[in-house]
Amino acid sequence: MERFSNTSSLIQPSWFARPATEVAPDAIGCILVRHFPDGQIVRGMIVEAEAYTPDDPACHAYRRQTERNAVMFGPPGRTYVYLIYGMYYCLNLVTDLDTVPSAVLIRAVQLETIPAWIDLAKEKFHQVAAGPGKLCRALQIDRHLNGCLLQVGEPLWLEHRSPEFQQQLDAGTVSLTQTTRIGLTQGVDLPWRWYLAGCAAVSKR
DNA sequence: TGAAGGATTTGT
DNA sequence: CAAATCCTTCAC
Numbered sequence: 001m002e003r004f005s006n007t008s009s010l011i012q013p014s015w016f017a018r019p020a021t022e023v024a025p026d027a028i029g030c031i032l033v034r035h036f037p038d039g040q041i042v043r044g045m046i047v048e049a050e051a052y053t054p055d056d057p058a059c060h061a062y063r064r065q066t067e068r069n070a071v072m073f074g075p076p077g078r079t080y081v082y083l084i085y086g087m088y089y090c091l092n093l094v095t096d097l098d099t100v101p102s103a104v105l106i107r108a109v110q111l112e113t114i115p116a117w118i119d120l121a122k123e124k125f126h127q128v129a130a131g132p133g134k135l136c137r138a139l140q141i142d143r144h145l146n147g148c149l150l151q152v153g154e155p156l157w158l159e160h161r162s163p164e165f166q167q168q169l170d171a172g173t174v175s176l177t178q179t180t181r182i183g184l185t186q187g188v189d190l191p192w193r194w195y196l197a198g199c200a201a202v203s204k205r
Numbered sequence: 206t207g208a209a210g211g212a213t214t215t216g217t
Numbered sequence: 218c219a220a221a222t223c224c225t226t227c228a229c
Contacts, residue, residue, distance in 0.1 A: 050212070058212065060225095068225060086222030088213050105212055133213045183212055203213095207229085217218080 011150070011158040013077030020051035020095040020102040025194040027093065028176055029161040029169065032109050034139040035154065042139060044109030044129055045165075048195035048202045050181045052092075053102045058187035061101030071147045072101040079156060081136070081146040088133025089142050093150065093158070107132045107182070107193070110201035115139075131203040174198075 011030065016023060027049045034042045052059040060069045060082070071080045072094055080092035080103050092103035109129045114120060118128055118138060129135035136142070141156070150157045161169075168174040174196065181193045182203070195202045 052212075060212080063226090066226075082212085083222095083224060085211060085213050086224065090212060092212085107212085131213070181212075185211085207227105209225105209227090211223105211225090214221090216220090 009159040010152055011160055013075065013150070016076035016093060016095045016150075017097055018095060020053050020104050021192055023093065023095045024049045024051040024104045024192065025176055025178070027104055027106070027158075028194055028196055029165045031159040032106065032139075033157050033159060034141070035156070036140075042111065042113065042115050044111040044135070044139075046106055046108075047110050047199045048106075048108035048193070050105040050107060050194075051102070051192040052105065054100055056187050056190065058181065058184045058190075059102065065101070069101065072103050073099060077150050079145055079148045079150065081141060081143055083143060084133065089136040090132040091136055091141050091145075105132060106135065108195070108201055108203045109135050110199065111138065126201045130201050134203075
């Protein structure tokens with residue numbers, strides 16, 4: 001375990017036990033860690049996220065519990081991964097208390113290193129994980145990772161913002177922008193999307 | 206059991 | 218702006 005992450009930087013399940021609208025902005029700047037079976041690790045900073053809550057018509061759990069959204073109804077600190085448009089996966093972090101179905105959609109990350117399977121000739125490096133479908137493709141996240149515990153040694157976990165990033169936020173050197181969410185047909189006016197202002201790795205549209 | 210449509214991305 | 222592509226949900 002020690003070789004993956006020091007204990008102070010790992011984000012614990014209790015950190016997710018808040019409304020998604022609180023977790024989403026706090027997730028910006030945190031590090032998403034992808035851990036592969038062969039031991040390889042790919043890290044990226046979260047630069048864009050959206051919140052989905054129980055009384056939100058755009059939330060997959062808005063109507064009722066189903067086989068697909070079941071993990072959202074469980075305890076916080078797990079992944080919710082689903083297939084969209086038959087060809088892309090989206091990664092969510094399950095938030096809020098047990099039985100309160102809500103999640104944070106990770107829309108973009110800025111990779112620290114580019115995995116070997118990415119063809120950089122086809123795309124600028126900062127765009128590789130700019131978009132919810134693209135980041136899952138880049139980090140090889142699919143339905144097998146649905147319901148995973150976000151814990152060291154598992155396929156995915158999160159680490160807190162670096163002290164340097166937090167200082168930049170506090171000093172106003174960097175800032176977050178809050179806007180409406182993207183690609184929805186319901187709940188279009190809720191301003192529950194946050195991203196790192198001026199970041200080239202944020203998704204388009 | 207079938208049809209409609211989606212928290213996307215890409216190319217025309 | 219439409220295609221790609223398939224799973225989930227809801228209606229019958």
